[in-house]
Amino acid sequence: MLDTLHRRRFTTALALGAALTLALAGCSASGSGSNTAGGASDDGCTAVVVATSSEKVNLMEALGEQFKKSSEHQGLKTCATVRPVNVASGKAAQYLSDSTKEWKLGADTAPSVWSPASTVWTDRVASISGEQVVAGAESFAKTPVVFGVPESMARALDYPAKPVSIAQIKGLIENPEGWGALGKSIWGSFKIAKTNPNTSTTGLSMLLMQSYAAAGKAKDLTTADVQKAEAFNKAFESGAIHYGDTTGKVLQNLADKTSGKGSSYVSAIALEETSLYNYNIGNPDSHTVQPGETLTPPSEKLVAVYPAEGSMWSDNPAVVLNAAWVTPEQKSASQAFVKFLHTPEAQKLLPKYGFRPLDDSVDVSQYLNDKVGIDPKRPAITLPQPAPEVVSAALDQWTAIRKPSAILQLIDISGSMDESIGGGKTRLDGALAGSTTTLGQVRPTDEIGVWAFTTGLESKFDGKNVPGVAVVRPFGPLGGDKEGLKKEIDELAQSQRAGTPLYDALSSAYDYMKQHAEEGRINAIVVLSDGEDTDSSTTLNSLIQRINADQKEGGNRKPVRIFAIAYSNAADKSSLERLAKASGGQVFDASDPTKITETFQSVMNNF
Numbered sequence: 001m002l003d004t005l006h007r008r009r010f011t012t013a014l015a016l017g018a019a020l021t022l023a024l025a026g027c028s029a030s031g032s033g034s035n036t037a038g039g040a041s042d043d044g045c046t047a048v049v050v051a052t053s054s055e056k057v058n059l060m061e062a063l064g065e066q067f068k069k070s071s072e073h074q075g076l077k078t079c080a081t082v083r084p085v086n087v088a089s090g091k092a093a094q095y096l097s098d099s100t101k102e103w104k105l106g107a108d109t110a111p112s113v114w115s116p117a118s119t120v121w122t123d124r125v126a127s128i129s130g131e132q133v134v135a136g137a138e139s140f141a142k143t144p145v146v147f148g149v150p151e152s153m154a155r156a157l158d159y160p161a162k163p164v165s166i167a168q169i170k171g172l173i174e175n176p177e178g179w180g181a182l183g184k185s186i187w188g189s190f191k192i193a194k195t196n197p198n199t200s201t202t203g204l205s206m207l208l209m210q211s212y213a214a215a216g217k218a219k220d221l222t223t224a225d226v227q228k229a230e231a232f233n234k235a236f237e238s239g240a241i242h243y244g245d246t247t248g249k250v251l252q253n254l255a256d257k258t259s260g261k262g263s264s265y266v267s268a269i270a271l272e273e274t275s276l277y278n279y280n281i282g283n284p285d286s287h288t289v290q291p292g293e294t295l296t297p298p299s300e301k302l303v304a305v306y307p308a309e310g311s312m313w314s315d316n317p318a319v320v321l322n323a324a325w326v327t328p329e330q331k332s333a334s335q336a337f338v339k340f341l342h343t344p345e346a347q348k349l350l351p352k353y354g355f356r357p358l359d360d361s362v363d364v365s366q367y368l369n370d371k372v373g374i375d376p377k378r379p380a381i382t383l384p385q386p387a388p389e390v391v392s393a394a395l396d397q398w399t400a401i402r403k404p405s406a407i408l409q410l411i412d413i414s415g416s417m418d419e420s421i422g423g424g425k426t427r428l429d430g431a432l433a434g435s436t437t438t439l440g441q442v443r444p445t446d447e448i449g450v451w452a453f454t455t456g457l458e459s460k461f462d463g464k465n466v467p468g469v470a471v472v473r474p475f476g477p478l479g480g481d482k483e484g485l486k487k488e489i490d491e492l493a494q495s496q497r498a499g500t501p502l503y504d505a506l507s508s509a510y511d512y513m514k515q516h517a518e519e520g521r522i523n524a525i526v527v528l529s530d531g532e533d534t535d536s537s538t539t540l541n542s543l544i545q546r547i548n549a550d551q552k553e554g555g556n557r558k559p560v561r562i563f564a565i566a567y568s569n570a571a572d573k574s575s576l577e578r579l580a581k582a583s584g585g586q587v588f589d590a591s592d593p594t595k596i597t598e599t600f601q602s603v604m605n606n607f
Helices: 001-006 014-024 054-067 088-096 119-129 153-156 166-174 178-182 201-215 225-227 230-237 248-255 272-279 328-340 388-401 427-437 484-494 502-516 540-550 571-583 593-604
Strands: 046-052 080-086 113-115 143-150 266-270 302-305 317-320 405-412 420-422 445-463 463-477 522-529 560-566 586-589
Touching: 046 054, 046 328, 054 225, 054 272, 054 328, 080 328, 080 445, 088 119, 113 328, 113 420, 119 201, 119 317, 143 153, 143 201, 143 272, 153 178, 153 302, 166 178, 166 201, 166 230, 166 302, 178 317, 225 388, 230 388, 248 266, 248 272, 248 484, 266 272, 272 484, 317 328, 317 571, 328 405, 405 427, 405 463, 420 427, 420 593, 427 484, 427 593, 445 484, 445 502, 463 484, 463 502, 463 593, 502 522, 502 540, 502 560, 560 593, 571 586, 586 593
Parallel strands: 046 080, 046 113, 405 445, 405 522, 522 560, 560 586
Antiparallel strands: 113 317, 143 266, 143 302, 445 463
16 A cells, blocks of 8 residues: 555656746755765765755755665765755756756756655656656655644634534635634634645645545546636635745744734645644754754644645655766665665654654654644545646646736846846846746736836826836736737836835835735735845835734735845845745845846746
8 A cells, every 4th residue: 555655656747747847946055065076975985966855955964874874885885975955846857857968056966866855756857858867766755735724723723623624724715704703803814825836746736635625535536526626726726825836935934923923924834744844843944954053943833734635645756867977886876875765764764854754654753743733643534646637637727716916026227237147148137037037927817017116217106206116017917918018128128227225116116016905816016136225215114114014913904915036145135034024925035146037937936
């Protein structure tokens, strides 16, 4: 049963198609050391470089240390050292699909082992570059997809004494009383956080779990079932605060006091159980824990709510890559490491890092228990991965029924945007390219506007003269005019450059979007800036106070969220973080300006 359920390779790659190419969360080397080109580690041993998602970096480091003591390591001709690097699953899939001759992040991080969150990603690479690239991809750890619910709210749901279903959550989302239906009117509406199913394994799993719930099935989901679930899924999506690539930033916002806690931000988060574990031990964004770092648990833990209809699982494979950069020595050492991952010694380490071993008979209760909001005996029902055509139908449906968006892009065109980013391009060139290339994600029915800001500009709208900004595209439905909008944005390359009235521009944009915000959609400002504020009459604290006043407990059914892009090392990231978190939005680091298009992609995945 375990081999069938957890070790089998998923067969959804063809259905996911290009959609699964777009997991665009950032990537970076872990803090555990680096390897040099040619497969030699900095300690003289063969480097086993493991490309893995962020939540498994700490686990891989521990497994690497244990591997040194194993019989699998002793059987090697030379010593081997495991070096994990944090690369988002979808991004690694994209790199491997593009080329197995050269690793795009550089030779020093070229992996010999790949461990994405799911075999969905290894199947994606197999379908494009050939099965031999990822031959033998096999699960070594598992984690179910659940709802993370603040403990006080779980009590209000009478959980775990009573089961909670996806259908029940959908009912609370639809109910105008929201939490008032359970006697908690002060908590306002029932809000959920979800990741984009086109880029996230968790988001895709939850979308399919919704269709299972609507169909009343625990297996054999069909395209007809998905079609009949359209109204159910549309109602469920209406509760989303916004989408995104990962749950890490949502969890970081929840942990941060400036975002408040509970229903003022979110009522339930669709996530993997291991992410909930990391949140509850004080690592909300599942970052690489450095030696000596102290983790502080949150003031209120999240409880894993296992839907009554059942859960899907992320199966976490590990595979030795058949790529040109993998040396014979690395291949032998990597094969030994992957073999080690399935040994009892390795499997016993998994619970300490929030994962479940393949063998359900292994006692995990020392780590996975009520103290961290987890019930290791659940979920009672495991939902199987549907057929490829069913997955494709669900993704197509989501594109049509996902929560509508209203986005105001606010682009810095100050003098510093003239600085070169190489290749004959300026920062502004990169920003405009990033903005225009992501327009494909905006539906004709979504509303969008574009403003530019620098000193010396002035615009008039809603009967007011607004200094410091120019209206590039009036806010309104996009319709079929993507090419027209692209041309209008491109014309900013000819604009005048001056100072950076960042706070004034954000203040005007926030006031404007508040007036035009509507319930039932994602109302957002996307602001890009490469420097500190220089010319505003508005102060940072006064702007944050206004935003905080709008985010009071249960007090705002039409929130305007700020998604900020810090576009250089000179950008005032600290201020942008405070503004974004106060609004319940996020900050994206684009200090490497050559990756601005990828950053814009990550931002737009929220809508």
